[in-house]
Amino acid sequence: MTTPLISFQKLGMEFHQQRVLVDINLDIARGQTVVIIGESGCGKTVMLKLMIALLQPTSGCVTFDGKVLADLDDQALTEQRLRFGFLFQSAALFDSLSVFDNVAFGLREQSRMDDDEIAKTVRQRLQEVGLPEAVEEKKPAELSGGMKKRVGLARALAMNPEVMLYDEPTTGLDPIMTDVINELILQVRQRTPVTSVIVTHEMKTVYKVADRVVMLHPLSRLNPGENQILFDGSPSALKASPDPRVQQFIEGQARERLQELATQAQG
């Protein structure tokens, strides 16, 4: 069996005594496209940020390419992080920089390219995500939500990452732009042998891009002793899952959840 590229071992995470993840074991193989789904607040984005060591686990460990991320010093961690590309939920473009400077940022910081090579790479990446040269000088505040996401994707791709992490890449976009982003995720995978981890609520994205689906469940709603990963398998197996909670999620039905929320609100 080959060594997984990313591995979570007995991983736990808590914020201010509030436990979010408990005893998570997950291996992601090189070249796989894994989609993580689950209710809001169940720790999906936290998992994504743990993979790139933007957060440190409170127990257990995350390994990337055989290295425990928590054991790396600043420089070694930066080297490993540069093997990732991260598309943030809000795109996280730098407000004070133009689109061009945003995409060129990582190249200027880390690579030894000259200005011409950087400009060529930036234009190529912007073209790949379907953005014209006219947007280069615009500031992020002048862009629509879909354009911001595409600039964020171009910025992440500029560094030729081995792993792409997508945090809710289609949230807040119209159905057509959602499909554009899905297609771009597929194109990235076709062009390069990239490993992708996508956090989403969008079932269309799941069925379109996933090789494997992992469903997380909020700790507060688990049965005693139950694993937080409710489902781990292929998209077709997800559809056939006998777990009513999985079916409830993929069909987007409130059912008894509405009653539970009303009870919670009453204290």
Add this chain to the structure above:
Amino acid sequence: MATDEPSKPGPIESLGLVAMHGVTILGDFSLFALQTFGWMTRRRPAPGTLLPSFYLVGVRSVPVVAITGMFIGMVMAVQLYNQFHKIGLATHLGSMINITVVRELGPVLAATMLAGRVGSAMAAELATMRVTEQVDALSCLGAHPLHYLVVPRLLACALLIPLLTVVADFMGIMGGAFICTRLFGVEAHFYWAHTESYVTMWDVSMGVVKAFFFGIAIALISCHRGLNGQPGAEGVGQSATEAFVASFVVILILNFFLAIFLVTAYDRFILQGASRTFF
């Protein structure tokens, strides 16, 4: 169903939690400061980050600092003239106003204005960057937030707040002189002669040295609060407020200890063992 509700702490536990929170923040701030100084020595500031910080801290603060300085001098002249005139020492007003401005009021009030104008803006900007995940994005792209965001702001504050203090001092001196000599009719020759005999370069340097430390404090406190604030819009506002309040308190405390240190240093090393010492 598993529940994860933490139990409500009692009064003693609450007190302990507050104390632990305070110690944690202090420890966290000390580490933050040490790491920032480490980054200053390890790598040159990132290209394109210094000039915007210098512009924001330096150029854009000149008007507010100049106005602050001028009115300090003018108000002191108005407040002191009657008392000095009654005892026939109106021409000594120059020495009194100017020594107070260059030693104490210029540096402290200029730093206070800058903590409000620059410190709060820095805290709010960094807090917004944190809330919108721009700080995380920096890390993902191989730039360390301390090196990219904090070091340029620290350099700008440490180097330019002393210069802005000189501007405040100059305007304070001019403001005081204008009111005394033009409005109250104090003889300008004696006004300046007394100033010259009493205010030395050491007094001006004392204010500038203080301003250097105030600049470091403002930058570190504001950046720390910005990068460690609570999430959401309320968190951004809170970071800006905390940055100003903490900077202001630290400026006052630092001013006291720096005054003791500098006065003692003057006595020991310049007056060579005069009787006035605090240590």
